[in-house]
Amino acid sequence: MHFAYEKPKTLDSLLALLSQHGSRACLLAGGTDLLVRLRARTLSPEIVIDVKGVEPLHALDHRADGRVVVGAAVVANRIVDDKRFRPSHRGLADAAARIATYAIRNRATIAGNIANASPCADSVPPLCVMGAQVEVASVRGTRMLTLPDYIKGVRNTVRRPDELITFIHIPRLGVSARTFFRKHQRVRGHDLALANAALLHDPESKRLRVAIGSCSPAPVVLDLDDLFASLDAEEAARRAMAAISPISDVRASAEYRTDMTGVLVRRLFADLKAA
Amino acid sequence: MQYDIKLTVNGIVYESRASASTTLLDFLRDNLHLTGTKEGCSIGECGACSVILDGRVVNACLVLAVEADGASVETIEGEVDGEKLSALQQAFVDHHALQCGFCTPGMVVAARDLLRRNPAPTDDDILEAIAGNLCRCTGYETVIAAIQQVARTSKQSR
Numbered sequence: 001m002h003f004a005y006e007k008p009k010t011l012d013s014l015l016a017l018l019s020q021h022g023s024r025a026c027l028l029a030g031g032t033d034l035l036v037r038l039r040a041r042t043l044s045p046e047i048v049i050d051v052k053g054v055e056p057l058h059a060l061d062h063r064a065d066g067r068v069v070v071g072a073a074v075v076a077n078r079i080v081d082d083k084r085f086r087p088s089h090r091g092l093a094d095a096a097a098r099i100a101t102y103a104i105r106n107r108a109t110i111a112g113n114i115a116n117a118s119p120c121a122d123s124v125p126p127l128c129v130m131g132a133q134v135e136v137a138s139v140r141g142t143r144m145l146t147l148p149d150y151i152k153g154v155r156n157t158v159r160r161p162d163e164l165i166t167f168i169h170i171p172r173l174g175v176s177a178r179t180f181f182r183k184h185q186r187v188r189g190h191d192l193a194l195a196n197a198a199l200l201h202d203p204e205s206k207r208l209r210v211a212i213g214s215c216s217p218a219p220v221v222l223d224l225d226d227l228f229a230s231l232d233a234e235e236a237a238r239r240a241m242a243a244i245s246p247i248s249d250v251r252a253s254a255e256y257r258t259d260m261t262g263v264l265v266r267r268l269f270a271d272l273k274a275a
Numbered sequence: 276m277q278y279d280i281k282l283t284v285n286g287i288v289y290e291s292r293a294s295a296s297t298t299l300l301d302f303l304r305d306n307l308h309l310t311g312t313k314e315g316c317s318i319g320e321c322g323a324c325s326v327i328l329d330g331r332v333v334n335a336c337l338v339l340a341v342e343a344d345g346a347s348v349e350t351i352e353g354e355v356d357g358e359k360l361s362a363l364q365q366a367f368v369d370h371h372a373l374q375c376g377f378c379t380p381g382m383v384v385a386a387r388d389l390l391r392r393n394p395a396p397t398d399d400d401i402l403e404a405i406a407g408n409l410c411r412c413t414g415y416e417t418v419i420a421a422i423q424q425v426a427r428t429s430k431q432s433r
Contacts, residue, residue, distance in 0.1 A: 190319075
C-alpha cells in the first residue's frame with residue numbers, strides 16, 4: 001500500500017485534485033469500507049483524498065421547507081442522534097441505527113453507504129422510498145441523480161471518476177407521512193442484512209412505496225400507490241418477492257431471502273398500522 | 276511518502292512520522308509503543324482495537340494515522356491511574372469478565388465510552404455498545420455484570 005494522502009480544505013481544491021487523478025484516486029470519508037479494501041489490495045490508488053477537510057460537507061440541514069440535506073461527511077450516528085428528524089423521515093434514522101456497530105457508526109457516512117453500492121447498504125432502502133437525490137460535483141459542474149438510479153449494480157454506480165457525492169437531498173414529505181425500516185440479520189451487531197426493506201406511506205400525495213435491499217444487485221423500489229387505500233400487505237409482499245432476484249451465499253439461500261422479504265414487507269405494513 | 280503526525284494520546288502530545296497507509300492502530304502500537312490496543316481482525320469486526328478518538332469510540336484499524344493528525348486519542352493505557360486499576364477494570368477482574376484477555380482492552384474502552392454517554396445503561400444498552408467487541412472465551416454475561424456494577428456504584432456515589 002503506497003499512496004499519497006491529501007485533505008483539501010475547499011471543495012474547489014478537492015475537485016481539482018480529483019480531476020487530476022481521476023480513477024487513480026480514492027475518496028475517503030469514514031474509511032470503514034475503504035480501509036478494508038485498501039488492506040485487501042482490491043483497491044490500489046496513487047492518492048487517497050479525504051473529504052472531511054471541506055467544512056460544508058459536514059452539514060446536516062433541516063430546511064424550513066421540510067427538506068433535509070445530508071453532507072458527504074455526515075456519519076451515521078449524527079443521523080441517529082438528530083432529534084430534528086420528523087416521523088416522516090424517521091425511517092432513515094432507524095436504518096442508520098442498524099448499520100454495523102456503534103463504533104463503525106461513529107465513522108461511517110451515509111454518502112459512503114450509497115457510494116459503495118453494496119446491495120445490503122441499510123440507509124439506501126429508506127432513501128429510495130423517500131425519493132432522495134444524490135448531488136455529485138466535479139470541475140465540470142454538478143448534477144442531481146435520483147436513487148435508486150444512482151446505483152447500477154454491485155459496487156457499481158453512475159459516478160464518473162472525477163465526481164464526488166457532495167450532498168444527499170431528501171425531499172419534503174407530507175406532514176402525516178411515515179417511513180419505516182426493517183432488517184433481517186443472523187446476529188446482533190456486526191452482521192450484514194440478509195434482507196432489508198423500507199416503506200413510505202404519504203397520505204398527502206397518496207403515495208405508498210416499498211424498497212428492498214440485499215436481494216438484487218441494485219435496490220428494488222416498488223410503487224404501490226394502487227394499494228394505498230387497501231394497505232393489502234399480502235399483495236405487497238407477493239409483488240416484492242416477485243420483483244427481487246436474490247443470490248445464495250454464505251449468509252443465506254435465495255429461497256430464504258425471498259421468504260424473509262415477504263416477512264419484512266408484512267412487518268412494515270404492521271408497523272404502519274400500529275403507528 | 277512520510278507524513279508528520281502530531282496527536283495527543285492520554286493527555287500526552289506525541290510527534291512522529293508515518294506513511295499514509297499506516298493505520299492509527301499500527302501508529303499507536305509501532306510508533307508510540309502503546310501496545311494495550313490490540314489487533315484482532317484488522318477489518319473492523321472484532322473491536323479489539325477500540326480507542327476513543329476526539330470523544331468518540333472508533334476502531335483504530337479503520338482510521339489512518341494521518342486522519343488522526345491533531346486529534347486527541349484515549350487508549351486503554353489512559354484508563355489506569357498509576358498502578359491502580361480503574362473501577363471499571365477492577366470490576367472486570369471481580370466478575371471474571373476476562374479469560375485470555377485479548378478482547379478486554381477494547382471491551383473496557385467501549386464500556387468507558389458507553390458510561391460517559393449513558394451513566395445508567397440497561398443491559399440492552401450495554402449489549403448494543405459492546406456488540407462490536409467480540410469475546411471468544413468468557414462470554415458476555417460477566418462483562419455486562421461488571422459494567423452494571425460500575426454504573427450502579429457511580430449512581431450511589433452521585
